[in-house]
Amino acid sequence: MADLPVLPHFGITIKQLVTHDVRFPTSQLLDGSDAMHTDPDYSCAYVVLETQGSTCEGHGLTFTLGKGTEVVIVAIQALQHLVIGQDCGKIFSNFGQFYRSLTSESQIRWIGPEKGALHLASAAILNALWDLWAKLEGKPLWRLLADLEPERIADCIDFRYITDALTRAEAIEILRKGKIGIENRIALLQENGYPAYSTSCGWLGYDSDLLRQKLRAFIAEGWTRFKVKVGSSVEDDIRRLTIVREEIGWERLLMVDANQKWDVQESIEWMQKLAHFKPLWIEEPTSPDDVLGHATIAAALKPLGIAVATGEQCANRVIFKQLLQANAISYCQIDTCRLGSLNEILAVILMAHKFKIPVCPHAGGVGLCELAQHMAFFDFLQVSCTTENRVLEYVEHLHEHFFEPIRMKGQSYLPPAQPGYLVGMRPESIARFGFPNGPTWRGGLKPSTGL
Numbered sequence: 001m002a003d004l005p006v007l008p009h010f011g012i013t014i015k016q017l018v019t020h021d022v023r024f025p026t027s028q029l030l031d032g033s034d035a036m037h038t039d040p041d042y043s044c045a046y047v048v049l050e051t052q053g054s055t056c057e058g059h060g061l062t063f064t065l066g067k068g069t070e071v072v073i074v075a076i077q078a079l080q081h082l083v084i085g086q087d088c089g090k091i092f093s094n095f096g097q098f099y100r101s102l103t104s105e106s107q108i109r110w111i112g113p114e115k116g117a118l119h120l121a122s123a124a125i126l127n128a129l130w131d132l133w134a135k136l137e138g139k140p141l142w143r144l145l146a147d148l149e150p151e152r153i154a155d156c157i158d159f160r161y162i163t164d165a166l167t168r169a170e171a172i173e174i175l176r177k178g179k180i181g182i183e184n185r186i187a188l189l190q191e192n193g194y195p196a197y198s199t200s201c202g203w204l205g206y207d208s209d210l211l212r213q214k215l216r217a218f219i220a221e222g223w224t225r226f227k228v229k230v231g232s233s234v235e236d237d238i239r240r241l242t243i244v245r246e247e248i249g250w251e252r253l254l255m256v257d258a259n260q261k262w263d264v265q266e267s268i269e270w271m272q273k274l275a276h277f278k279p280l281w282i283e284e285p286t287s288p289d290d291v292l293g294h295a296t297i298a299a300a301l302k303p304l305g306i307a308v309a310t311g312e313q314c315a316n317r318v319i320f321k322q323l324l325q326a327n328a329i330s331y332c333q334i335d336t337c338r339l340g341s342l343n344e345i346l347a348v349i350l351m352a353h354k355f356k357i358p359v360c361p362h363a364g365g366v367g368l369c370e371l372a373q374h375m376a377f378f379d380f381l382q383v384s385c386t387t388e389n390r391v392l393e394y395v396e397h398l399h400e401h402f403f404e405p406i407r408m409k410g411q412s413y414l415p416p417a418q419p420g421y422l423v424g425m426r427p428e429s430i431a432r433f434g435f436p437n438g439p440t441w442r443g444g445l446k447p448s449t450g451l
């Protein structure tokens with residue numbers, strides 16, 4: 001550990017951890033539908049950390065699709081004894097060590113490690129802790145990060161398993177360089193915002209009319225970057241992408257997302273048939289665990305000018321390390337709830353920088369835009385120091401449930417000024433959409449039964 005000023009939060013302890021299972025019935029209109037997740041009810045396992053010695057609470061969540069949220073809630077409860085009673089000064093002074101104590105508990109880790117429902121649970125708790133830290137400092141999270149010393153940020157990371165790709169010393173070196181000119185970049189961010197693309201038009205369950213209608217509405221608002229779902233059948237993708245190009249023309253940017261539908265060879269052959277629509281990237285062509293498969297697809301599609309992107313379901317920093325080492329991706333899509341919160345995301349953003357791969361965070365869902373914006377800002381302010389070839393996902397749904405929803409200027413995210421990680425959800429939303437007893441679910445509306 002470096003010789004850093006002592007943090008002022010000693011004596012504040014975590015008194016209680018409260019969980020909520022909150023589910024929004026988005027499957028009713030097929031918002032969020034894709035080739036693998038045909039009827040998602042955007043949901044979350046929500047965590048509140050109450051403190052002793054401060055009036056601040058930490059609020060965090062992890063994103064889910066409805067069924068199974070209860071499993072994540074139980075996993076959070078299985079971890080809570082590792083958090084309750086802990087001293088905030090101690091946690092934040094060596095956050096990487098705390099991350100390890102949470103993710104490597106000697107019995108519980110057997111049902112992970114650092115993957116699946118258990119890791120989603122860790123993310124919810126850690127997201128709440130980062131929210132708490134930012135609130136105790138009275139800063140939005142992005143600003144807390146911008147003000148931290150490089151060594152302090154490095155202390156938040158568990159470098160186990162990644163030192164062959166990125167050492168602590170290299171991370172500190174990158175972050176030191178990132179301090180140069182940071183105030184200018186903050187001013188630029190506050191003036192211009194951070195560039196976004198929209199996924200809200202092209203959900204797979206939308207019919208042709210709705211697809212056109214949404215594209216027209218977004219174009220009228222000035223949007224120039226769009227992502228569209230693919231993967232039901234080649235014929236249907238051709239029909240939908242024809243509509244998309246008719247509406248957006250050839251100047252505006254198009255990305256496509258298969259959500260892990262295909263085998264490796266199938267990915268290549270399918271995308272050869274869609275290549276004339278000129279997508280910038282194919283996202284999640286195949287299993288998120290198949291590092292070498294992604295590398296094969298990336299090599300095959302390169303001559304067609306199609307890049308490979310993935311990350312929203314990549315379990316941990318080790319998978320990202322391998323994707324980067326194997327030249328398997330051209331865009332790195334970290335997810336604020338899939339990875340073990342910032343403690344792991346910081347490591348992935350720094351590794352991606354070392355491998356010269358742009359980070360384009362996955363967002364949308366419920367609360368992911370609110371969370372992911374801080375990550376994109378961190379990359380711009382302190383790591384890559386550019387927005388070139390980078391774009392942050394935007395989805396229009398469910399922002400009204402948060403006290404501090406994202407703010408857009410045109411098609412750019414504006415940095416928030418309020419303290420925290422900013423996924424504080426309105427109590428009336430938690431009550432109304434609480435599962436299974438909230439009025440939304442109790443009154444006859446049943447969760448979707450799927451296909």
Ligand SMILES: C[C@H](O)[C@@H](O)[C@@H](O)[C@H](O)C(=O)O
Nearest residue numbers: 032033034037040199257364
């Ligand atoms: C089920 C979800 O809506 C996904 O389709 C969504 O997160 C998607 O992969 C995305 O990239 O936004």
Ligand SMILES: [Mg+2]
Nearest residue numbers: 257283284312
């Ligand atoms: Mg996706």
